[in-house]
Amino acid sequence: MKKLIGLFCILCWSLVLIAQKAVPVKPRILISTDIGGTDPDDNQSMIHFLMYSNLFNTEGLISSPSYGHGTKQNLLEMIALYEKDLPKLEKHAEGFPSPDALRAICKQGKQGAAPFAGVTKTTEGSSWIVTCARKKSTQPLWVLVWGGLDDLAQALHDAPDIRKHIKVYWIGGPNKKWSANSYAYIVANFPDLWFIEDNSSYYGFFSTKGMPDSVNTTNYYDQHMAGAGNMGKDFKNYYGGNVKMGDTPSLLYMMDGNPNDPAKESWGGSFSTFNHSPRMLFNRNTTLADTVTVCSLLEFHIKGPVVNIPADSACFSLNVKAGIGEQKWAGYYLGKGNYVVRYAPKQAETISYTITSSIPGFTELAGQFVVDNSWPGKERKTDYKLGPNWFTDRSDPDLYDGNIQGGITIKKWRKEVLMDWAKRWAWLR
Template sequence: KDLPKLKEHKQGFATPEYLRSVAKQGRHGGAPLKGYSTATEGSDWIIKCAQKISNKPLWVLVWGGLDDLAQALHDKPEIQKKIRVFWIGGPNKKWSANSYAYIAKNFQNLWFIESNSSYYGFFSNNVPDSLNNKNYYKNYINEAGYLGKDYKNNRYKGNLKMGDTPSLLYMMDGNPDNPMRENWGGSYVKFQQSPRLLFSHNTSIKDTVTVFSIIEFKFKGPVAKIPYDSACLTMTVKSEIGEQKWGGFYLGNGNYIVRYSPKRTETLTYKVTSSIKGFEEQSGVFVVDNFWPGKLRKTNFKLGSNWYTDRPNPELYDDIWQGGKTVLKWRSDVLLDWAKRWNWLR
């Protein structure tokens, strides 16, 4: 409905019909423990696009979990050489801990930007009042066009967030081949190990883990007559944002596992339950530090030469968010430029 007004200002916009034709459905829910399952329309589309004859890489911007990317890499490992990935991680790693573990373990030579916290700079409130999350809508969008009216009715009720947007901004600001330069989507550094911590005991306040790490909790229990990788546990985690539940799996021979990834520095408590007869409830607590990727460990995932992540410099933290200022410094410029586009719809 807004397309005619947009065309008055610039040509080349894709038609609604074309956009619908390239929108594909991905996986519903997270992957099982092994990190992949069966192909989806979305994973097949990644493969098809990666296999097109081109002298340019296919950029895959992942919003949410990595499950469809992991599936595509499993089904056609050779596309690893033809794609470049920009992933908004952080809390999204909680929902795709299994697919992340599969990719990090098996595709070390992937070209991969893992933005776990830099992107928080895009919805930081450390900006002028007119541009902050609560005021931007009334000052610059204010029901402009059909999209502006719909924006007011979204889940945030007009409150500006758009946390995954920095991946797109990264592609809009110059040459994307160098993640270490300054960019609207952040500036990143190489890292060669992704933290993975293993616990075979109930953790206590003395246990500290790395923020954004993959944590594997292993438990002993009854021998069950269920297949390997069966979802059979529930891990209930209490954090600052409330209570969340995560699935755990059967490893066979009375061994069980839950994978988890903490999204911020805090102290977390958990309990693990199961409907399997004889499985005793487990509980514990642990502390999450605030420096990623943290110390070297033998259990870490070893990465190749083209993995990039948030800058660790203390002066680039935006409040508690590592690297946040590498995105925050461009936020006002981006939002004021976006405001001009909203005026096209008036």
């Protein structure tokens, strides 16, 4: 009888172990966001994060505005809303972090884009990335980047050893424009990094093509958020309540299945490896005969006057004219009459530009080029070579959402995602 009881206990213990292995471990995450900058979708994504924060071990919330005027205060304001709604959330689930615990891990990162070198000075945010990455843990630190890469690049520069302890999911695309220099620093110096570069798949989350009314991002607010707590009230302030949340796929990726396998089907997309990051160099004016790859790094190298200013000083501008209007990008002096500026086109279109400077003797340049819609495109000698753990949007034709590469890998799950979120909104009513 004792033997039977002993066998039964062993069997039960084995089943417990199996069950424990089947339960996903809370991932360690750190979010770098440009919240408070030019695009309020970060506020929307932050609300989504806070409502699901019981699913993560959150180690950092960093304000990293490569462009715009976002600060740590924008994070604190969102946490204040969460604090008001937390009692209702805790009635339905355990494990939500305390507001004070979240406030303690809010850090200020770099404000403004890095110079041509890609790195400058250590910030509170970049230092915190290093601190978190160096913690003893059997898990990696997942760095979810919702904006520019400036603080991540600085952290890697200051502490190259952390490359072995972090995994990155970056919402790229337009964000690559704002942090072209820090991106170049990372791919040139850390090609062995574990890195998901989501340049377009994330668009699938807010695409409205062929979606049923129940998950149409333009009416989701009225159906599920209106009257749902302080965060629901605040959500109306961003895009009138229309759901964009272009950064949320990075969170969704951590919530569904095994994040160590980018090729898997998941709420946050499915990705494939690629071994080269497109980089094109020009030392002349371009014309419409020049076609470049979407999301590639373009470098315009220019010979000009020899001047007595520090190397890597911003001293001229690339003025880009496209469908979005005109934007200006800083160019830098490398010394000995050499000037350079980087640019990353975010979509297929025809672009016109001028290059101007107030430096006496600097000749104004003008040109055009065509951007095609195939990422990463054919390999060139000037491309950055990548290691085996760099992943990006799938190029399968049947996974395009219109002209959005890989968009279907996220769009296909949106109903499931939004209906799951609707349950949490109901908790706040």
